[in-house]
Amino acid sequence: DQQVKQNSPSLSVQEGRISILNCDYTNSMFDYFLWYKKYPAEGPTFLISISSIKDKNEDGRFTVFLNKSAKHLSLHIVPSQPGDSAVYFCAAVPMDSSYKLIFGSGTRLLVRP
Amino acid sequence: NAGVTQTPKFRILKIGQSMTLQCTQDMNHNYMYWYRQDPGMGLKLIYYSVGAGITDKGEVPNGYNVSRSTTEDFPLRLELAAPSQTSVYFCASSYSTDTQYFGPGTRLTVL
Numbered sequence: 556d557q558q559v560k561q562n563s564p565s566l567s568v569q570e571g572r573i574s575i576l577n578c579d580y581t582n583s584m585f586d587y588f589l590w591y592k593k594y595p596a597e598g599p600t601f602l603i604s605i606s607s608i609k610d611k612n613e614d615g616r617f618t619v620f621l622n623k624s625a626k627h628l629s630l631h632i633v634p635s636q637p638g639d640s641a642v643y644f645c646a647a648v649p650m651d652s653s654y655k656l657i658f659g660s661g662t663r664l665l666v667r668p
Numbered sequence: 669n670a671g672v673t674q675t676p677k678f679r680i681l682k683i684g685q686s687m688t689l690q691c692t693q694d695m696n697h698n699y700m701y702w703y704r705q706d707p708g709m710g711l712k713l714i715y716y717s718v719g720a721g722i723t724d725k726g727e728v729p730n731g732y733n734v735s736r737s738t739t740e741d742f743p744l745r746l747e748l749a750a751p752s753q754t755s756v757y758f759c760a761s762s763y764s765t766d767t768q769y770f771g772p773g774t775r776l777t778v779l
Contacts, residue, residue: 564708589767598672598758598770599711644710654699654718655726656768658710 558582559647561659569667574632576662578645581626587648589656590619590630592641599644603630635666670694672771674759680777681749689744689774691759697769699762700742701726702734704755705773711758717742749778 560579568574578588586607591599605612605619605628612619618631632639645659675690693700698719703711703726713726717736731753733745742761746753756775760768 559710561710591770596772598760598772600770601767604767646710654762654764655713655716656711658703658712660708660710 557660558585559645559657559659561643561645561662563662564660565663565665567665567667568635570637571634574630574635574639574664574666576630576632576643576645576664578628578630578659579626580628580647582647582649582657583626584650585647585657586650588619588621588628589646589648590617591644591646591658593644593661594641602643632664635664637666637668640664640666672759672761672769674757674771674774676774677772678775680779681746682779683749683751685749686745686747687749687776689746689757689759689776691742691744691771692740693742693759693761693769694740695761695763695769696739697761697763698739699764699768700736701760701762701768702732702742702744703758703760704728704753705758706755714744714757746776751778754778 589604590602592602593599621628642661644661646656672693701716702714715734717723759771762768
C-alpha cells in the first residue's frame, strides 16, 4: 500500500524549459513534504520542502506547490538545466511520527541540451 | 565536515553469511536512520534511532539488527544474508525532525 506515489517513472525536457514533477499521497495525516534529488552512486540530497500550512514554497529555480484537497504536490524547475538530470524523490512526514520519511518511488528527469 | 560516511561501498555476500554495514556522522545529530532502496522503488526505512542507546523498527526490519552505542555511529547488522536483501542501503542522520542527510550508500548483492 503506497502512501506516496510518483506515477511518472521518467520525464524528459529540453534545456531552458520547465520541468514539472508530480507526487500524490493518500494519507491526510502527512503534515510536511520534501523533495530529494539523487545522482547515480550518491545518496539523496535535500532540495526543497513545504509545510502543510502553505501552498507554495520557492527557492531559486525550484518551486513546490501543495494542493491539500487533491492530496497532490508538484515540483517545478524553471529553467531546467542539464545538471538537473537526476532522480527526484518526493517524501512525506506523518504528524504522529515526525522523524520518519515515507518516500515515493522516484521520477528520473533527463534535461536534454 | 565529512557528513555521513558509509563503508563498504560495495559487497557481495553468499547466502547465510553475515556482515555489518558501518555508518558514521560527524554533525552531532541525534537522529539516525537506515533505509534500503530496491530497483524502481523508493527508500524504505529499516531501523531508526533517536539517540544513543535508543533504536526502533521501521517499515522493513526483518533480517536486520542495529545498535547505537555512540551519537556518531549506527551500524546495521545482517545475520543470515538472503537474496531478498540484495539492495542499496543508505544511512541518514538529522538534527531535528525535518531534513535528513544521507550517506553515499552501500550496494549489497547476496548470491
